[in-house]
Amino acid sequence: MTAAPLPGEDALIAALAGCLPPARHARLAIGDDAAAVEWPGGELLLITTDLLMEHVHFRLAWGDPGALGWKGLAQNLSDIAAMGGTPTHAVVALAAPPAWPAEDAVALYRGIARLAEDAGVDIIGGDTIRSAGPLTLTFTVLGRVAAGELLTRAGARPGDALYVTGALGLAAAGLRLLESGVRWPDALQPCVDAQMCPRPRLAAARALAASGLVTAMMDLSDGVATDLHRLCRMSGVGARVERDALPVPPLVNDAGGWLAARGTPADPLALALYGGEDFELLFTAPPAAEAPLRARLAPLPLARIGSMDDSADILLAHGAHAEPLPWGFTHF
């Protein structure tokens, strides 16, 4: 059980949530990837919302407004997936700066539409205003899940193994490349693509939820370090992460090398642990579940990166040596 005070954004959210009366008609309210509401018919309705703002989450100078629309929707679809759910409907609120061309607004919506079609999600409403400041976009996504298949951040047990899908650090490496202000080699483009057009793990999340083998799950939006702290806090467990088990692909090392050669070093391990926006799935399950889970997810790679325990600590281990894994970057 981690008893340390909550940092930054999490502390403010907790303070604000404390102003609200307890939800009377909700299975799960503030504090997870999405909220869950019992709805007539026996399923749970899931809802999640994210506000994206220019200069905080993205820069228009990065180009393609379609990628921005895609990414904004993607990160909300990922939140629904992280609960074990299927996203169904979305609404989009846009505050567009006066000087922003209408063609770019159209391109943005085309990007939203592309992912919505891919994912089988209907965009059913929104709001559009002129911004008095930065371009701002709020996505709210609805989804559904059978009550017995809901996965939350609570539920991890001492002895469970800790898993992550796919690869870590690509999106963070892509962000550094975009911010470098220099044109990167084509070979590193997949990092930038991971940053700008993430593909939420919708099918994998559903497979994991339907397996009945997963004890806790969330998506990786702020990096393993920060997100694991959140999972441990909600589950009331500690964790030990094996550094060498982290799935850091060679491209992240290549990007780190290229950046270092240009005077802006980026440690691949830090990108993987603290970079965020990978939108991979972080989950726990008993070790015995590993083979069937691997089979269900194949060909998607699955890395067993550590284990849960009954300590108050979250440790990063390298061989016999282990040190505390600090809470990472937040927007506050």
Added chain:
Amino acid sequence: MTAAPLPGEDALIAALAGCLPPARHARLAIGDDAAAVEWPGGELLLITTDLLMEHVHFRLAWGDPGALGWKGLAQNLSDIAAMGGTPTHAVVALAAPPAWPAEDAVALYRGIARLAEDAGVDIIGGDTIRSAGPLTLTFTVLGRVAAGELLTRAGARPGDALYVTGALGLAAAGLRLLESGVRWPDALQPCVDAQMCPRPRLAAARALAASGLVTAMMDLSDGVATDLHRLCRMSGVGARVERDALPVPPLVNDAGGWLAARGTPADPLALALYGGEDFELLFTAPPAAEAPLRARLAPLPLARIGSMDDSADILLAHGAHAEPLPWGFTHF
């Protein structure tokens, strides 16, 4: 049928909606006060979202952040009510400027909580970030309605009478008082209260929907002139509004007089027609339904302000004289 091109915000929304594939699993998508989705269990799920931004919709100098939270939620509850629905759940996304005190964020959430409790709505989630510009708030509200009681902007028929609940122009008068920069007389405070803490017509809207007598309904967010254009366009009818039937209360005249004496004249009729943010209900019904509708709404005042016809015009009549009622102010 009004065939004129759409102005400003409505034109951009139509262009952006045109980028999206048609919704496959929605009863009603973009273009009404809220979207409606068929959901397991036979009811319709309603969803609406609004983005509120400092300098566009409000000024922090007006004081009380609690009122801002109240109003942001109120206008979304009003959208659900306008469909005949009952609001049930909401999520709130907040972008808070770095210099904005945390106590003000708490006060804002207390204002949200007050109205949420009053209305029986659970606040079940949200997002909180540091803003790179103005204070920004996005509310998304869910509601439900029996499929047979859904009311939309389409459905008004030639021969229907046009009604509005309550009074018009108070909120617009309050906005002018707030913007005057001078302390207004206490007697005019109800105008400011109407601007800052509107009370959505939740019970009235449900009573109207349950009556089975209403043919089309919407809430008044942008003023009768603009909103009636929207209703006529969706219903494919024309309308004639009787100027002397508009429920403009004496306080709006008093506020107009006080403002004029200070060199900032505000025509009470213009406040009522173009002011917006009254969050009253604008609806149509056959003339024979008037007595039962009045009885259902009592003691809430109901004004019959005109009638619908099969023309292409929206007219403002004063005795025998009638002139076109232009589309009013939009944020674009």
